[in-house]
Amino acid sequence: MLVLAHISDLHLDGTERATRRAERVRDLLWGLPGRVDALLVTGDIADHGTEDEYEEAARVLGLRDGGAPFPVLTCPGNHDSRAPYRKALLAEPAADGPVNSVHVFTDAAVLMCDSSIPGRDEGELDAQTYAWIEETLDDLDGDRPALLAFHHPPVALHHPPPLPKGRGRCPQPDAYRLGRPAALARLLERRPEIAGIVTGHAHTPAATTFAGRPLVVGPGVTWTLRLPWEGEQIADREAPPGLAFHVLDDEGRLTSHFRVAS
Template sequence: MTLIAHVSDTHLDDGPRSAERVTRVVDYLAGLHTRVDAVLLTGDLADHGTADEYERLRGIFGRLDVPLLHLPGNHDRREEFVAAGLGPRNRAELVGDALFALVDSTIPGKDEGFIEDSVLAWLDATLDGDTPAFVCFHQPPVTVGQRFADGVRQFGEERLEAVIRRHPNVVAVLCGHFHTPTVTTFAGVPLVIAPGVTSTLIFPWEDPDGDVDLDAPPALAFHNYVGGRLTTTFKSI
């Protein structure tokens, strides 16, 4: 069994609100009866991408005695992210019997995403073999029917789809950015978007003029991979 806690969009800054919400999630994880095998953090870790914010993030998550799998989001800054020891921006980690390909899908200075050709080539080579693999990045390569979110998704997704379809060992695609627990499919495999810690997306069938709910509790996803089967559950804290 491989059990992963999937945390996204912490947007940690220097204020008390973000620290309280992130600490609430970490306290919950620290108190679990069964320790997770790793915590996957799919971007927008810091709100402004400063060294102080990353130091604060490391201090809070450092209480968890488990591997931390970081990747950057559009609010993160590449140089500061790497300098804080959270990188490299593209890397592969083996957790239990599963491979996690951590991919930078960001475009510096922009909210939407796009995976560079060189990174796609790296991903293609990384996925070779028969090890069960999870492809992880920040911006989802799909639309979800929310105006604001769909405008800042990952573009050029047909190139990514071609890579994933070449590798039947890919179990699922895991991402963040949309601040909402969402499950769909992409390239023939499940695609799971983690809920946001800082806020929750509002959909047009809830409020046609709404964007985000700042009062909803922070939440996370759990991915349990056992016997070749993936089960994902969501938890509000």
């Protein structure tokens, strides 16, 4: 059985508010009486994609001092910038290609995929990333189930896109979701070992399906999205930062639980 903590959309920007909200979630996770196997961070880690923001993220997430009690696995979002992300967060040489990584556990694997398009808000898994997913799963020989994690949900979450100019504005997440979802659906058809997908971006906890697999959207740390029936103000900045726990059991079934950091 694999137990994963999941946070998303920290939007660290150098302000005390953003840092403190991220630290509240970090403190809850670091203080758990039981151990989780890893922490997934599904993008928009920085707000402006600067090295300073990623250095702050590395400190908060315990990536430099060994402070994290379990592996911390990350992938970029649309607010992230690949070269500073690699240099200041991952301590790797700066480069502009997709930031993809895999972590193999005893009974499962997690593929952290880059769905960002530099300079754009919407997302896409490009040809290089799809090829990497296929090759990575081939290397696993189908011996263990796998989860895909990336930033942009591939389905509508029922928060409408912007209205035409002059009629008001209602942004994200549906206006900026994952492009070419049919390509992802075809991948899932070929790959029964993929047990589910986890994403971020929407700033609201959500659970649905995509191409017959579980799709779980993690809540946002920086603020929570109000859905249309909850009010006109889009961002609830007073809601406590959220997190999720995903359990992939021995039968390959994904179960998710949502919490807030008070």
